[in-house]
Amino acid sequence: MNGVRCMMMRGGTSKGAYFLAGDLPPSADERDDLLLRVMGTPDPRQIDGIGGAHPLTSKVAVVSRSDGADADVDYLFLQLGVEEATVSDKQNCGNILAGIGPFAVERGLVAAGRERTSVRIRMVNTGGIATATFPTPGGVVDYAGGAAISGVPGTAAPIVLDFGGTEKPREALLPTGNIRDTIDGIEVTCVDNGMPVVVAAASSFGVTGYETSDELAALRDRVQSLRLQAGELMGLGDVSAASVPKTTLVAAPRDGGMICTRTFIPLRVHTSIGVLGAVSVATALLLDGAVGRDLAAFPPQGDPLSVEHPTGRLDVAVELDGTTVRRAGVVRTARKLFDGTVFPRSAA
Numbered sequence: 001m002n003g004v005r006c007m008m009m010r011g012g013t014s015k016g017a018y019f020l021a022g023d024l025p026p027s028a029d030e031r032d033d034l035l036l037r038v039m040g041t042p043d044p045r046q047i048d049g050i051g052g053a054h055p056l057t058s059k060v061a062v063v064s065r066s067d068g069a070d071a072d073v074d075y076l077f078l079q080l081g082v083e084e085a086t087v088s089d090k091q092n093c094g095n096i097l098a099g100i101g102p103f104a105v106e107r108g109l110v111a112a113g114r115e116r117t118s119v120r121i122r123m124v125n126t127g128g129i130a131t132a133t134f135p136t137p138g139g140v141v142d143y144a145g146g147a148a149i150s151g152v153p154g155t156a157a158p159i160v161l162d163f164g165g166t167e168k169p170r171e172a173l174l175p176t177g178n179i180r181d182t183i184d185g186i187e188v189t190c191v192d193n194g195m196p197v198v199v200a201a202a203s204s205f206g207v208t209g210y211e212t213s214d215e216l217a218a219l220r221d222r223v224q225s226l227r228l229q230a231g232e233l234m235g236l237g238d239v240s241a242a243s244v245p246k247t248t249l250v251a252a253p254r255d256g257g258m259i260c261t262r263t264f265i266p267l268r269v270h271t272s273i274g275v276l277g278a279v280s281v282a283t284a285l286l287l288d289g290a291v292g293r294d295l296a297a298f299p300p301q302g303d304p305l306s307v308e309h310p311t312g313r314l315d316v317a318v319e320l321d322g323t324t325v326r327r328a329g330v331v332r333t334a335r336k337l338f339d340g341t342v343f344p345r346s347a348a
């Protein structure tokens, strides 16, 4: 059986299989079929593949040299289902994004600088550009360093992700056209600053917002009803098989951050929060009238916006000009786990 060249990386608080586009079949249907067999989907344990039996470890990055002047590489993110045989390109992933710059250098798509390297990445799913900057002493990616991120043990080299230069006007930021909508009697703010998210107060679901991920599993059906209707209002159509929108329940911070969050992705509760999910929630709270703004404790101007989640905090920077987003940024880490050949399960 033919194997496929693949690098497995931890990107932020996610883990995924990174491929060069040229190593995968050019037809999207054939590519998706192959990737499902690589991951071991559909199967709750993904026992016959390299997936980790959770949406956060059932992720794929497809990378190629960019032909646009404004980017060095193109990054297509694919979210694979675990129990269901789904492959979705309807969302981006800011965690897997953290591994793209190092991967591009490792594969020779971008020449490394002597101290550090910046890689301009076109995020194919959304059309935006991110710049990743990371240490490359002596022209080699160095994954070791002193940056800690909540949800990952130990420390690693910082990878600075900058989403500058992608202006987002109010219409794009608030895809329903409203700062608030009411769905199933629950007030929500539907926002998209890189990730479509429905923000609701935890109290409107009858919970505190400080529960563990497991304790919130009982809200699954209500969250599903909310997100299906929100998807229509946000112009995403029928989202029953899509991994977006996410739903974030917010509560007052209790750990020195700006806001406390619990996020459904889209139905399992995230062990932390996605990068672009956190950027989107923080952006919403900066807008007058947003659901949850009254719960937020804003830091002094210029300090990061610290989003509390079940395993710590994720600090983001968001720059608004009125209701237009000028830039956003975040620090992540990533690590090469293996580089080699993956052997997919044989086709049925």
Ligand code: NQM
Residues within 6 Å of the ligand: 013, 014, 055, 056, 092, 093, 094, 095, 096, 195, 243, 246, 265, 273, 274, 275, 276, 277, 278
């Ligand atoms: O929001 C999980 C993750 C993500 C997405 C999810 C992400 C992001 O933690 O940018 O990173 O929301 O499905 O990897």
